[in-house]
Each structure stands twice: as C-alpha cells, then as structure tokens.
Amino acid sequence: xxxxxxxxxxxxxxxxxxxxxxxxxxxxxxxxxxxxxxxxxxxxxxxxxxxxxxxxxxxxxxxxxxxxxxxxxxxxxxxxxxxxxxxxxxxxxxxxxxxxxxxxxxxxxxxxxxxxxxxxxxxxxxxxxxxxxxxxxxxxxxxxxxxxxxxxxxxxxxxxxxxxxxxxxxxxxxxxxxxxxxxxxxxxxxxxxxxxxxxxxxxxxxxxxxxxxxxxxxxxxxxxxxxxxxxxxxxxxxxxxxxxxxxxxxxxxxxxxxxxxxxxxxxxxxxxxxxxx
Numbered sequence: 001x002x003x004x005x006x007x008x009x010x011x012x013x014x015x016x017x018x019x020x021x022x023x024x025x026x027x028x029x030x031x032x033x034x035x036x037x038x039x040x041x042x043x044x045x046x047x048x049x050x051x052x053x054x055x056x057x058x059x060x061x062x063x064x065x066x067x068x069x070x071x072x073x074x075x076x077x078x079x080x081x082x083x084x085x086x087x088x089x090x091x092x093x094x095x096x097x098x099x100x101x102x103x104x105x106x107x108x109x110x111x112x113x114x115x116x117x118x119x120x121x122x123x124x125x126x127x128x129x130x131x132x133x134x135x136x137x138x139x140x141x142x143x144x145x146x147x148x149x150x151x152x153x154x155x156x157x158x159x160x161x162x163x164x165x166x167x168x169x170x171x172x173x174x175x176x177x178x179x180x181x182x183x184x185x186x187x188x189x190x191x192x193x194x195x196x197x198x199x200x201x202x203x204x205x206x207x208x209x210x211x212x213x214x215x216x217x218x219x220x221x222x223x224x225x226x227x228x229x230x231x232x233x234x235x236x237x238x239x240x241x242x243x244x245x246x247x248x249x250x251x252x253x254x255x256x257x258x259x260x261x262x263x264x265x266x267x268x269x270x271x272x273x274x275x276x277x
Contacts, residue, residue, distance in 0.1 A: 004032065004033050005033070005089060005121075006033055006035065006089075006090055006091070007024050007027060007028050007031070007034070007035050007036070007091060007092045007094060008035075008036050008038055008083065008086050008087065008093045008094070009021045009024040009035055009036070009037050010079065010083050010093065010095045010096070011037050011038065011054070012039065014096060014098070015096075016098045016126070017096040018057075018096075019096060019126055019127075019129050020095055020096040020097075020124075020125075020126040021035075021094070022061070022064075022129055023094060023126045023129045023266055024092075024094035025065050025068045025070065026065075026129075027092065027124075028069070028070075029067065029068055030158040031091070031092075031277075033091065034070070035068060035069065035070045036070075036071050036072070036073060036090075037057065037072040037073070038072075038073050038082065038083060038086055039054050039072065040074075040075050040076070040077060040078070041074055041076065042077070042078075047074075051074065057072075058071075058072050079111045080110070080111045080114035080115055080118075083111070083115045083119070084114070084115055084118045084120070087115070087120045087123075090120075090121050091122075091277040092121055092123075093119050093122075094123075094124045095115060095123065095124070095125050096112070096125075096127075097126065097260075098112075112125050112260065113257070116260065116269045117271075119274070120274060121274055122151060122269065122271075122274060123268070123269045123271075124266055124268045124269075125260055125266070125267050125269070126266045127264050127265070127266070128264050128265060129266070130233070130235075131234060132234055133161070133233045133234040133265075134156075134161055134164045134234070135155050135159065135163050135164070135233065135234065135235045136164045136166065136226070136229055136230055136235070136236045136237070137149065137151075137152035137163065137164070137165050137238070138167075138168065138222065138236070138237070138238050138239075138255070138259075139166070139167055139197065139239070140196075140239070142241060144239050144241055144270075146200070147270055147272070147274070147276050148237060148238065148239040148270045149165070149201070149204060150276050151237055151268060152165070152237040153204060153207070153208050153211065154276075156211055157208060159235075161234060162212045162213075162214065163211055163212070163214070164213075164214045164216060164229070164233070165197065165200075165201060165214070165215050165216070166216045166217075166218060166229060167193050167194075167196060167197040168193075168219070168220055168221070168225045168226060169189050169190065169192070169193035169219055170189075170219065170220065170221065171185070171189060171219065172186075172189055186219075189219075194217050197215055201215070222255045222258075223254075223258035223259055223262060224262075226255075226263070227262040227263040230259075230263040230264070230265045230267075231264070231265075234265060235266050236259065236263055236265050236266070236268070237267075237270065238255065238259055238267065238268070238269060238270070239256070239269075240253045240256040240269050256269050
C-alpha cells in the first residue's frame with residue numbers, strides 16, 4: 001500500500017502562520033493526508049514554553065477539525081533550512097506570508113521566500129484563507145508548465161471549483177520601448193499566445209472531462225495581470241523555473257517572486273523538477 005506523504009505546516013506563533021495552518025488542515029482533508037506542524041526553536045531555555053504553546057495550537061485546531069490528523073515536531077536549526085529538509089518527505093509545504101520576525105511593511109517573509117525557492121515539493125504561501133472562487137493558474141511556453149497544470153487541475157477538482165488558465169502576453173518590445181507596437185504585431189502576439197495556450201492544454205480536457213475550464217490570454221505584465229485576476233480566486237498556481245545568480249545561488253523567478261509579494265490569495269509555487277502529487 002502506497003504511503004501518503006504528509007503536508008508540512010510551518011508555524012511560528014504569528015497570526016499569518018495560524019491562517020496557514022487552518023488552510024493546511026482544509027487541504028489535508030481534501031487530500032486525505034496528515035498535517036505535521038513544524039516549529040523551529042533555537043533557544044533551549046524556551047523549550048518548555050514552546051512545547052506548551054505548540055500543544056495548545058494542536059489541540060485548538062484538532063477541536064475545529066476532529067477528523068483531520070495533526071501532529072507536531074519541534075526542531076533545532078534555522079526555520080528555512082529545516083522546512084526545506086522536511087519538504088523532501090512531504091507532498092506539500094504550507095507557510096504564512098509573514099512570520100514574527102518580518103518587518104511591519106513586508107508582505108513576504110524571508111523564510112517563505114527561501115522555502116519556495118529551494119523546497120523539494122510544491123509550496124503554498126497563505127496570506128488570506130479563501131474557500132470560494134476559481135483556481136487560477138498562470139502558464140507559459142516551458143515544458144515545466146505541464147507540472148503546474150497538473151497541480152492546478154487536481155486542486156480545482158478537489159475543491160469542486162472552476163479552473164481559470166491564463167497565458168499572459170506582452171506587446172513585442174514592451175520592455176524596451178514606450179511606443180505602442182503596430183496593430184499587426186499585437187494581433188500576431190495575441191494569436192501566438194492563444195496557440196501556445198491551446199498546445200499547453202492539449203489532452204487535459206480528456207483527462208478531466210467534468211471540470212469547468214476557462215481560458216484567458218490577457219495582455220499585460222504577468223505579475224500585475226495575474227495578481228489583479230487573483231483578487232477573486234481561492235488559489236493561484238504558478239511555476240518557478242530554477243535559475244542561478246551570482247556565485248551559483250538559486251534565485252526565485254521574477255514572476256513567482258512578484259506574485260508572492262503582491263497577490264493576496266493563497267499562492268502555490270511549483271518549482272521545476274519537483275514531484276507533484
């Protein structure tokens with residue numbers, strides 16, 4: 001019998017992590033999985049306090065969702081490193097958008113950014129817990145888009161929600177010029193985006209014939225366009241292609257990073273090469 005991997009929920013006592021834990025428990029019921037709460041405590045003198053706080057959190061959430069399996073682990077080390085290590089044995093990692101240590105004006109904490117960049121499984125960053133609205137997925141021309149679509153289709157089916165698939169396109173040369181491209185070039189760019197989206201979606205309707213799917217090919221910047229359309233979504237799904245910066249350091253892609261900072265619905269980041277369940 002195949003073992004169902006758990007959902008890891010990173011908790012640090014902040015309001016954001018409590019919202020993320022609530023989302024993780026709801027997701028666990030959809031997936032029939034267990035939630036493992038992971039708390040990282042670097043201060044041995046606070047062990048007793050942390051243990052009591054974690055036990056209180058677990059008991060409160062158990063009372064809300066008595067059918068959900070929930071356990072807790074307290075680890076030593078750095079939060080991001082421990083979450084990334086635990087992600088190798090998880091089907092999903094769920095985090096709050098900002099933890100206790102984040103500055104007042106920041107929408108995204110450094111832990112969430114690091115985990116989304118390096119995790120071995122999909123990562124969901126939760127700012128607001130929404131139970132209504134469509135699942136929105138942004139796709140591009142890369143082969144990695146099939147992994148992203150698989151995750152989005154499965155989420156929409158589990159939530160009995162409409163799936164909105166968006167392929168955002170920009171005017172040719174938009175990043176270099178303030179002059180509007182000729183109409184024929186705009187028409188060609190839109191046509192290419194529609195063709196690309198059709199190719200990406202080939203075969204998916206046959207696999208999920210009962211799912212309502214809407215296609216969109218809006219013009220605009222991907223971050224601005226998707227974050228605006230995510231206002232009414234219950235989940236936004238995006239891909240993250242691994243790239244390296246100075247000294248070979250892995251970096252979070254600009255679109256995924258921008259959306260994590262701007263969008264207010266839960267965001268699932270699917271890194272290229274990770275296993276999607």
